[in-house]
Amino acid sequence: NAGVMQNPRHLVRRRGQxxxxxxxxxxxxSHVYWYRQLPEEGLKFMVYLxxxxxxxxxxxxxxxxxxxxxxxxxxxxxxxxxxxxxSAAYFCASSPGTKVYQPQHFGDGTRxxxx
Amino acid sequence: xxxxTQSQPEMSxxxxxxxxxxxxxxxxxxxxxxxxxxxxxxxxxxxxxxxEAYKQQNATENRFxxxxxxxxxxxxxxxxxxxxxxxxxxxxxxxxxxxxxFGTGTSLTVIP
Numbered sequence: 672n673a674g675v676m677q678n679p680r681h682l683v684r685r686r687g688q689x690x691x692x693x694x695x696x697x698x699x700x701s702h703v704y705w706y707r708q709l710p711e712e713g714l715k716f717m718v719y720l721x722x723x724x725x726x727x728x729x730x731x732x733x734x735x736x737x738x739x740x741x742x743x744x745x746x747x748x749x750x751x752x753x754x755x756x757x758s759a760a761y762f763c764a765s766s767p768g769t770k771v772y773q774p775q776h777f778g779d780g781t782r783x784x785x786x
Numbered sequence: 787x788x789x790x791t792q793s794q795p796e797m798s799x800x801x802x803x804x805x806x807x808x809x810x811x812x813x814x815x816x817x818x819x820x821x822x823x824x825x826x827x828x829x830x831x832x833x834x835x836x837x838e839a840y841k842q843q844n845a846t847e848n849r850f851x852x853x854x855x856x857x858x859x860x861x862x863x864x865x866x867x868x869x870x871x872x873x874x875x876x877x878x879x880x881x882x883x884x885x886x887x888f889g890t891g892t893s894l895t896v897i898p
Contacts (some may be wrong), residue, residue, distance in 0.1 A: 704886070713790075713877055713888035714831075727885065762831060764886075774821055775886060777831035 675700075675765050676745075677778035684753050685786045692748040692781045696765030703746045704775055705738060708760040720746060750783075758785045790880050792889035799868045800897050806853075807863045807892045809878030818882040820854065820861045825891070826874040834876070837861065868896045 676695040684690050696703050702721055706714040716730040720740035731738065735753075740746040750757055760782050764775035789812045799805035811820070822834040837845045837854050844852050849869075853862045865872055873896045878889040 706888075713890045714886075716885055716887070719885070760829065764831075774819075774833050774836055774881075776833070777823075779828075779830050782829075 675763055675776055675778035677761075677763050677781050679781060680779065681782045681784070683784045683786060686754055687752050690750040690753050690757070690783055692750075692761050692763075692783070693745045694748070694763030694765075694778060695745040696763075697776055700765035700767050700776070702766045702768065703740050704764040704766075705746075705748050706762045706764065708762060708780070710759070714762060717748075753783075753785050755785050758783055790878050790887050790889040792876075792878055792892050794892045795890070796893045796895075798895040798897055799865075801868055801870060803868055804864060804866045805868055805894065807865075807876050807878075807894065809861045809863070809889055811859050811861065811878070811880045811887075813859070813880065813882070815882045818880060820852075821879040821881060821886075822850070822852070822861075822863045823877045823879060823888075824872075824874045825877065826871075831877075835863070865894075870896050870898060872896050 675697055678693050704719050705717040707717055708714045718731050718738045719727040722740055723742050735751045737749045760780045762780045763778045766775045791810045818839045820837045824832045824834050835845050835847045835850050837852050844854050849866045851864045875891045875893050877891045880887045
């Protein structure tokens with residue numbers, strides 16, 4: 672049973688470009704979470720999605736950031752007009768449901784570097 | 787507001803010795819779970835152990851065990867017989883509803 676798959680592992684963009692990060696949850700998991708980890712810091716919640724629905728986006732910056740989890744295909748975290756401060760590791764996690772005891776399983780992350 | 791505090795940014799331990807990583811949290815919720823995640827240099831996030839808040843018995847997973855003090859809102863991780871492969875960042879996390887809150891991590895180095 673494959674784990675949470677994120678791609679690419681590393682992404683380099685120039686300021687002003689768009690970054691697209693992909694996440695395929697574990698088989699049987701319908702809940703996806705995105706986190707951002709800045710250097711030397713812990714993970715900060717960004718957004719929680721179920722298929723075709725954004726459930727909680729309280730951690731998402733108001734501008735330039737968006738997320739989706741379509742009926743078919745992976746979840747996408749999209750960052751438009753990237754800036755240096757967007758450089759971070761972005762982790763995706765999935766879980767089978769919303770029960771509080773169900774741990775989230777993490778992907779290996781995407782390291783985004785902005786030149 | 788829920789917060790998770792890890793007051794030890796860095797720790798080290800001799801191989802085969804025991805080390806305890808501390809974590810405290812703040813919440814007004816009654817139903818929640820606590821987790822320890824390990825992030826080795828490869829930067830994967832690996833679940834180490836979890837604790838249900840309503841259970842008084844401390845969780846144990848092989849060499850890893852927790853000391854859960856609900857009244858004190860404390861959730862420490864004990865690693866026994868430390869191995870070189872335990873070298874990693876360790877994050878304490880609190881989960882309630884559909885959100886997880888992470889501490890800032892403790893960097894553990896196991897010394898040969």
